[in-house]
Amino acid sequence: MSSAKLVAESGKILDVAAKDAPLTVRGLTVSYGNKPAVFSVDASIPAGSMTAIIGPNGAGKSTFLKGALGVVPRLSGEIRIFGKLFDEARDRVAYVPQRASVDWDFPARVIDVVLMGLYGSVGLFRLWRARHKQQAMECLKRVGMSDFADRQVGQLSGGQQQRVFLARALAQNAEFYLLDEPFAGVDAATERAIVSVLKELKSEGRTVVCVHHDLSTVAEYFDRVLLINVRRIAEGPVETTFTAENLQETYGGRLAATHIDELHLA
Amino acid sequence: MINDLITALGAEFVQLSLTPIVIGILAAIACALPGNFLLLRRQALIGDAISHVVLPGIVAAFLVTGTITAVPMMLGAGGAAIVAVVMIEIVKRLGRVEPGAAMGLVFTTLFAAGVLFLEITDTSSVHIDVQHALLGNLESLIWFDAEGWGSLIDPKALATLPPQLPRLAIVLVVIALFIFLFWKELKISTFDAAFAEAVGIRTRTLGFALVVATAIAAVAAFDAVGSIIVIAMFVCPPASARLMTNQLGRQVGWSVIFATISAILGYVFAGYGPGWFGSPYAVSAAGMIATISGLILMLTCLFGPQRKRIGQQAET
Amino acid sequence: MSFLDYFISALFLQAGYNSALVAVGAGLLGLSAGSAGAFIFLRKRALVSDAISHATLPGVGLAFMIMVAFGSDGRWLPGLIIGSAVSSAIGLVMVEWITRKTRLTEDAAIGAVLSVFFGFGIVLLTIIQTMSSGRQAGLENFLLGSTAGMLISEAMTIAIAGALAAGFVFLLRRPMTLVAFDPDYAATTGVNVRNIDLAMMGLALIVTVIGLKIVGLILIVALLIIPPVAARFWTNQVGPMIGIAAGVGGLSGYIGAVLSAAEASLPTGPIIVLVAFGFFLISALFSPLRGGLASWLRHQRFQRRVHRRQGLLSLARREPIYDGLTIRILRRAGMIRADGVATARGRIAAEKAARDEARWAMARRILPDDSAIERYDGLTPIERMMTPDQIAEIDHMIQTAQGAKA
Numbered sequence: 001m002s003s004a005k006l007v008a009e010s011g012k013i014l015d016v017a018a019k020d021a022p023l024t025v026r027g028l029t030v031s032y033g034n035k036p037a038v039f040s041v042d043a044s045i046p047a048g049s050m051t052a053i054i055g056p057n058g059a060g061k062s063t064f065l066k067g068a069l070g071v072v073p074r075l076s077g078e079i080r081i082f083g084k085l086f087d088e089a090r091d092r093v094a095y096v097p098q099r100a101s102v103d104w105d106f107p108a109r110v111i112d113v114v115l116m117g118l119y120g121s122v123g124l125f126r127l128w129r130a131r132h133k134q135q136a137m138e139c140l141k142r143v144g145m146s147d148f149a150d151r152q153v154g155q156l157s158g159g160q161q162q163r164v165f166l167a168r169a170l171a172q173n174a175e176f177y178l179l180d181e182p183f184a185g186v187d188a189a190t191e192r193a194i195v196s197v198l199k200e201l202k203s204e205g206r207t208v209v210c211v212h213h214d215l216s217t218v219a220e221y222f223d224r225v226l227l228i229n230v231r232r233i234a235e236g237p238v239e240t241t242f243t244a245e246n247l248q249e250t251y252g253g254r255l256a257a258t259h260i261d262e263l264h265l266a
Numbered sequence: 267m268i269n270d271l272i273t274a275l276g277a278e279f280v281q282l283s284l285t286p287i288v289i290g291i292l293a294a295i296a297c298a299l300p301g302n303f304l305l306l307r308r309q310a311l312i313g314d315a316i317s318h319v320v321l322p323g324i325v326a327a328f329l330v331t332g333t334i335t336a337v338p339m340m341l342g343a344g345g346a347a348i349v350a351v352v353m354i355e356i357v358k359r360l361g362r363v364e365p366g367a368a369m370g371l372v373f374t375t376l377f378a379a380g381v382l383f384l385e386i387t388d389t390s391s392v393h394i395d396v397q398h399a400l401l402g403n404l405e406s407l408i409w410f411d412a413e414g415w416g417s418l419i420d421p422k423a424l425a426t427l428p429p430q431l432p433r434l435a436i437v438l439v440v441i442a443l444f445i446f447l448f449w450k451e452l453k454i455s456t457f458d459a460a461f462a463e464a465v466g467i468r469t470r471t472l473g474f475a476l477v478v479a480t481a482i483a484a485v486a487a488f489d490a491v492g493s494i495i496v497i498a499m500f501v502c503p504p505a506s507a508r509l510m511t512n513q514l515g516r517q518v519g520w521s522v523i524f525a526t527i528s529a530i531l532g533y534v535f536a537g538y539g540p541g542w543f544g545s546p547y548a549v550s551a552a553g554m555i556a557t558i559s560g561l562i563l564m565l566t567c568l569f570g571p572q573r574k575r576i577g578q579q580a581e582t
Numbered sequence: 583m584s585f586l587d588y589f590i591s592a593l594f595l596q597a598g599y600n601s602a603l604v605a606v607g608a609g610l611l612g613l614s615a616g617s618a619g620a621f622i623f624l625r626k627r628a629l630v631s632d633a634i635s636h637a638t639l640p641g642v643g644l645a646f647m648i649m650v651a652f653g654s655d656g657r658w659l660p661g662l663i664i665g666s667a668v669s670s671a672i673g674l675v676m677v678e679w680i681t682r683k684t685r686l687t688e689d690a691a692i693g694a695v696l697s698v699f700f701g702f703g704i705v706l707l708t709i710i711q712t713m714s715s716g717r718q719a720g721l722e723n724f725l726l727g728s729t730a731g732m733l734i735s736e737a738m739t740i741a742i743a744g745a746l747a748a749g750f751v752f753l754l755r756r757p758m759t760l761v762a763f764d765p766d767y768a769a770t771t772g773v774n775v776r777n778i779d780l781a782m783m784g785l786a787l788i789v790t791v792i793g794l795k796i797v798g799l800i801l802i803v804a805l806l807i808i809p810p811v812a813a814r815f816w817t818n819q820v821g822p823m824i825g826i827a828a829g830v831g832g833l834s835g836y837i838g839a840v841l842s843a844a845e846a847s848l849p850t851g852p853i854i855v856l857v858a859f860g861f862f863l864i865s866a867l868f869s870p871l872r873g874g875l876a877s878w879l880r881h882q883r884f885q886r887r888v889h890r891r892q893g894l895l896s897l898a899r900r901e902p903i904y905d906g907l908t909i910r911i912l913r914r915a916g917m918i919r920a921d922g923v924a925t926a927r928g929r930i931a932a933e934k935a936a937r938d939e940a941r942w943a944m945a946r947r948i949l950p951d952d953s954a955i956e957r958y959d960g961l962t963p964i965e966r967m968m969t970p971d972q973i974a975e976i977d978h979m980i981q982t983a984q985g986a987k988a
Contacts, residue, residue: 027892027905029960034884039960040892071463075888076905087466095464102458105575105685106306107514116454119465125447152512155576172465229946230960249947252955310693311629318800360866360874361814366689367628367807374804375859378852381726385849397722401704494701501693505686536705547712549705556701563694567684575685 020083022047022176022207023068028077030060030067036075037063041232045176045209045224050202052212052221055228056251061211062098062180064228069095069178081176091120094174096165098181104154104161111149113164114139117171139170142200144193159190166194177201179210183217195221215263218242277414285409285428287533290495290555292434293487294525297499299441300480302518305504306456311369312351312477313500316484317493318373319343319350321399322380323485329387336429340485347481350376351474402492404533404551407431430490437486441479445518448472453514492552499525502559509570528559601843603737604729604796608854609836610744611793615802616809616831617751618785620824623810624762625779629692630677631786632803636696637673638666638791639703639799642724643710650713657720659736659795663743666724666791666799673699674783727798727851729842736795743792747785748828754781759820796839797851804855805831812862815869834858886911887961891935893917897924898936938963944976944983 023045030038038060045051053061066072068079070086081089094117114136115128122128140146143163153161162182169177177198183191198208198221209226212218218225218238225242227233227250234246244260297313304310320343327342328334350372357368407428409417417423445452455462455469462469484496507520532555537548567573622628645665650656673695680691707721729737751758760768761778769775786806793802813826838854870876885907893908894917903909903922912918917928924932941964946955954967964973 027896029888029892031884031888034880034959036888036960040888040895066460069464071460075885076892076908078904090464090466093464095461097458097460097464101460103306106457107508107512107517108453108457109513112453112514113457116450116457116461119450119454119467122450127449154512168461233946245947249943252946252951305690308687308689310687310690311632314629314632314693314696357811357866360877361811361872363623363811363814364626364628366626367623367811370628370632370803370807371811371859371862374801374807374855378801378804378855378859381849381852382856385847385852397725400725494697494704497693498697498701501690501697505690505694508686509684540709545712547708550701550708553701553704553708556697557705560694560698560701563698567680567686570684573684 020047021045021080022082023209024080024083025064025068026078028064028067028079029075030063030072030077031075032063036060036230038067038228039230041077041228043226043232043235045207045226047207048202048205049224050198050208050210050222051224051226052210052218053226053228054212054215054218054250055233057213059229059250061228065095065178065180065209065211069093071095091172092175094169094172094177096169096177096179096182099158099162099165099184104156106153108153109149110140110145110151110153110156110164111136113153114167114171117168120172136167136171139167140164142170142197143167157187159186162186163190163193166197170197174206176207177209179208181211181213183210183212183214215247215259219263277412280409280414280417281412282408283533283537284412285431286404286407286551287530289407289428289431289434289490290404290529290533290551291526292431292438293483293491293495294499294503294529294555294559295522296434296438296441296483297487297496298503298521298525299438299445299518300476300483301500301504302507302514302521303445303452303456303476304480304500305508306514307473307476309365310501310505311366312354313480313484314497315350315354315369315373316347316477316481317488317496317500319346319376319380320485320488320493320496322346322376322383324399325380325383325387329383336433336489339489343485343488344481346376347484348478351477351481398492399488400493401550401552402488402490402495404491405537405548407490434486434490437482441483444475444479448475452476491555494556495552498556498559499528502556502563503528506559506563506566506570509566509573512572524559524562528555528562532556532558600732600734600737601729601840603734603741604732604843605836605839607737607741607744608729608796608839608850609832610741610748611789611796612805612809612830612835612838612854612858613828613832614744614747614751614785615789615793615805615835616813617748617755617824617828618782618789619806619831620810620813620827621751621758621762621782622786622806623814623827624820624823625765625782627688627783628807629689629803630674630783631790631806633673633677633692633696633699634670634783634787635790635799635802636703637670637699638794639669639700639724640706641665641667641669641703642721642794643703643706644669646710646721647706647713659733659739662724663739663791663794666794667787669699669703670787670790674787723798724794725798725800726849727794727796727801729796729839729850732795740792740795743788747788747792750785750788751828754778754785755824758782759824763820796835797854801851801855804858805835808855808858808862809834812858812865815865815872817871830858830861834861884961890915891961894928894932894935895939897928897932940980941973941976944980945972948976948979 021044025041025043028038028041029036041064053064055061063072067074079086082092111133115132118128118132118135122132137146137149140149143166145160145163145167148156148160153164156164166182182194201208219242222238224237226235227246229250233250234241242265244265247260301313304312323343323346324339326346327338331338353372354368357363357371358365407430409427411423411426451467451472455467455472459469487496503521503524506524507517510520511517533551536551536554540547540549622631642662642665645662646656649658649661676695677688677691680686681688710721757773757778760771760773761775765775789806790802793805797805809827809831812830813823816826817823834854834857838857839850842848842850842853865873867874889905889908890911893903893912896903912928916925917931918924942958945964949955958967
């Protein structure tokens with residue numbers, strides 16, 4: 001039995017079983033103003049899984065991720081990462097924000113950004129050293145960007161910037177990766193490169209969660225889905241949860257029946 | 267040739283010009299250092315706001331203590347800067363307005379309150395006025411007891427240095443240390459606040475610390491050189507430096523160079539420049555330093571190797 | 583005559599022709615500043631006007647020097663106004679140029695222009711002080727403004743210019759509203775966004791230069807910024823907001839000028855700014871729409887409702903509740919006992935919450951396009967947002983679904 005077995009329909013998490021899962025969320029509510037962006041969401045991400053968070057635009061997918069990591073303040077909710085508070089499990093987690101959330105005109109080279117991922121291993125009041133640079137270069141190699149190490153980040157294409165972000169996360173050498181829209185606005189080659197790195201991470205036993213918007217690739221890339229539209233609609237393995245019925249409920253009328261048919265779902 | 271230089275830089279120079287120049291340089295660098303990060307965080311105008319509230323801070327300190335000694339004045343000014351920053355934050359949240367409007371509202375109000383208090387209380391016995399707060403008195407910070415370069419190693423003469431000089435030197439060391447020790451954190455949180463938060467950097471605390479450092483620089487510098495240079499040095503040298511390089515470390519280096527050049531040339535042109543046109547009067551050194559920093563910015567805007575925004579920008 | 587008596591008589595324009603004219607001039611200035619500022623505020627460029635106002639100083643100095651060179655005494659107000667307008671226009675162009683041609687952002691350009699122009703202006707003022715005719719020039723008054731000893735002709739100039747600026751705002755209000763609200767859409771309707779932006783900043787410039795004498799160049803920007811910020815608390819619509827901003831600006835200018843006329847030691851500019859701030863404070867705290875008090879109460883209520891709802895749902899699922907606030911709220915409402923067990927009342931409420939939750943879930947499934955789904959805040963009972971017929975259908979579907987499972 002997996003450590004975070006779900007009782008499907010009732011929306012209830014078994015408290016004991018989910019204890020040391022990479023992420024356990026209970027009753028997460030985040031609100032900007034007086035309209036909740038995420039309302040009372042429960043979720044449990046089992047170790048070694050690859051989960052897509054899916055939902056329409058403005059449905060609170062990114063907010064769910066940020067609320068879970070405390071990047072935005074939450075109105076209520078309990079979060080456990082590997083059974084602990086986030087502060088105690090921080091070095092086991094790597095977070096990749098949306099590419100568009102930063103100012104790429106910042107005076108930094110590609111290598112500088114990747115070095116930021118080694119922040120936790122450098123130590124207070126110290127600076128990055130040669131061995132850190134070596135580590136960072138290896139991470140760049142894994143995403144196929146080692147030739148660009150000295151390039152200013154603003155000169156890169158969108159896909160290249162996303163790869164740099166992924167390299168920075170790899171440098172963190174975490175057990176649990178949370179990525180916010182890693183495939184948004186990237187070229188096909190980059191998308192393939194990112195997927196293969198993520199699958200590598202999974203094969204090494206690490207856990208991956210992505211906010212994802214392309215329904216046509218869900219089944220190919222991921223093994224679990226979390227459907228969110230302000231509330232949690234459904235969560236579970238792709239085969240049983242990524243169904244036409246659940247998608248219809250998640251997307252409402254916005255996702256026409258014909259589109260769902262094209263996905264060839266059960 | 268060298269002898270000429272030594273004469274030009276003789277005893278009189280040490281007595282009248284050395285200390286103002288050094289103080290100008292220290293003040294310029296102390297402001298330019300945090301200015302680099304303010305620039306990249308789109309907070310360049312925080313420096314503007316803070317330097318406007320220095321005046322009400324001094325007035326408040328005078329109203330409380332009844333004196334205008336350095337320590338209460340600096341505390342008052344520092345306190346006012348922090349009050350201003352907190353007020354800006356409140357107005358921003360409460361009114362959900364853009365930071366520029368919140369800043370404009372807060373600093374004009376505090377400045378107005380400062381001027382009003384100055385007018386309605388009897389401060390005629392002491393020397394605080396609006397002009398002093400704006401312009402400083404760089405020219406008057408001379409070293410009476412200096413008799414030449416030898417005085418630099420004479421403890422008795424050194425004891426009579428204008429107090430602004432050691433004060434600014436300490437402030438500069440503190441600010442440089444802050445930036446050096448928290449270089450990683452400042453760099454990461456300025457580039458990507460969400461990531462910084464996730465790896466455990468307290469971005470809000472750090473942002474506040476940066477503003478406090480800015481306030482300390484503004485307060486220490488304004489007494490010697492006035493608010494104008496403070497604003498100019500927060501913005502112009504870092505902005506020029508950004509157009510020279512794409513690496514943060516080098517940007518900071520360039521900003522120090524530009525700040526130093528502005529201070530030296532500005533002082534020299536203000537003190538000696540009018541003489542070249544046959545006028546016996548000097549012009550405002552503070553104004554001239556700001557002007558030079560603006561000319562440097564103009565040059566880098568026209569010729570700086572990294573002046574252009576290039577490559578693909580992240581779409582919204 | 584006491585201060586109060588004088589203030590009251592001045593307020594009703596009975597304290598002499600001169601001060602009445604100054605007060606009306608300041609009121610008109612505030613009116614045009616408030617309304618012009620509202621557009622700039624909506625366009626999120628409030629501090630561009632700070633660059634404009636500081637950039638007037640070199641123009642004042644140069645105009646003075648030129649007028650002296652041509653043998654006049656240099657203090658002729660229209661001449662100084664023209665000079666300041668020219669130099670602040672150059673400052674404005676510089677801000678635009680730096681932002682467009684280099685990678686620097688607008689805030690950096692504003693900071694650079696305002697400090698450098700101001701610094702250069704100070705250099706010019708120190709030169710003027712050494713000129714034989716410059717000693718009593720009184721140009722420092724342009725820093726903070728002064729109505730003391732203002733000539734009638736000067737007050738007239740300001741009043742007329744203020745009225746003209748207000749008329750200008752009135753004429754351009756439609757295209758400026760369009761551009762401030764949605765520049766992209768404005769462009770598709772054939773409005774030249776760039777020109778309207780220029781006109782907006784041009785208005786800020788006009789207000790600044792005519793306000794120099796009364797409010798001073800350091801504080802004039804307050805008259806452009808504070809009234810719209812105050813107005814924003816009262817309304818979510820552009821039209822009323824501009825009206826309120828104009829009113830706040832006009833009243834601030836008028837009351838401020840009267841106050842400072844009543845008490846000669848009060849400097850005009852700071853008084854006007856502080857009156858405007860008073861209007862802001864009242865708006866920020868007490869406006870029922872967006873004021874701090876109302877927002878705070880709303881947020882508290884909302885947070886309590888969220889916790890109450892989540893607590894009840896936990897009760898319905900028979901899950902333990904850990905959150906301290908949730909427990910306190912449920913206990914105070916008599917829903918749970920001290921040991922955390924639900925009371926009879928709590929059980930009924932929990933059941934009701936669970937039923938509501940299930941109804942909403944079914945509603946999302948079968949009525950995905952209903953407007954109630956879009957508007958739902960996660961808390962409102964379904965009875966308040968859907969018709970009894972809809973709810974009956976939802977209940978029917980729930981029973982069918984349960985029947986199928988059983």
